[in-house]
Amino acid sequence: MGTNRRQAIGAMLGLVTLAGCNGGSGPGAARHKFNSVDISGGGLGGEFHLRDPEGRVRTLADYFGKVVVVFFGYTQCPDVCPTTLLRFKKVMKILGSDADRLQVIFITVDPERDTSEVLKAYLPLFDSRFLGLRGNAEETAAAAKSFRVFYERLPGPTPTSYVMNHSAFGYAIDKGGHARLLIPHDLEAEEVAEDLRYLIET
């Protein structure tokens, strides 16, 4: 992916991106060049307060020490969401034993139809380690705001046949809880795995 496109995506989200620059997270350190858009220090909160399918409250702090990938979607979506989950299934396979140091989290933008039961049955179809989180309308909106995720509901012919439009990026958060990468939906699994392996091993 070209630098221009990275910067365009970053600018669109109001994030500071340093793709193509030698910023450096430590003194004198050259910034690692990722395949994803580097948003380190870009001001993305990446916080959430949601529930897992067992009803336990989950926040980002629960996953400190692991690299976390978060993305937003809804299970009624037959297109991008399963495609993204399949890509992460492949990423897990590429990462091998390193995959145990990664937590993939799917946050539903459609808590009304994506009940705990649906999320509990759906995510393991892709990988047993994937976690689906949901909140009430306010908690969902707060999580989306923290990730600067856009979502909207478009009415359908019946009250239950609405569709959701939403941002299709993945977000990688490092072991210390800092948002690091914006993962475009069309990046190859190999490219994503390479980026995540770097975050896992550094």
Place this chain on the structure above:
Amino acid sequence: MRTLALLASITLMPIAALAQVTVSSPWVRATVPGQTATGAFMTLHSAEDAKVTEARSPVASVVQIHEMKMEGGIMTMAAIPSLPLRAGQDVALKPGSFHVMLMDLKKPIREGDDVPITLIVETANHLRKAIEVHAKAKSAATASDNGH
């Protein structure tokens, strides 16, 4: 047998002349209990210019043809009034473009189910034909028609 075949060809001829549309590799994404919508995918091929104006299925109360678009990282999905079929060209309904959206499902669709879908195709001279499709339900974790 020969007579039957001949009779069949005579009976079918006017219909075939209306719109020769073939459907290949139809499949539906299976659902988990509680999931009320899913999508059907297939490849359509029409010998002449035509369009799919409607889709119906007994498994869902609402059936629409949807187009998925990705704009600036935002995924949008919307019903389209009709799906154009250009003469001699394949039109793929696949993840990343079009799909038949099955909503308000009457029951979960399990892997291996046969899902009947009727497509209404209209030719340039406004002749309409119903095409019966039997889509096989595959795991939700299916990438495309070959299941890789």
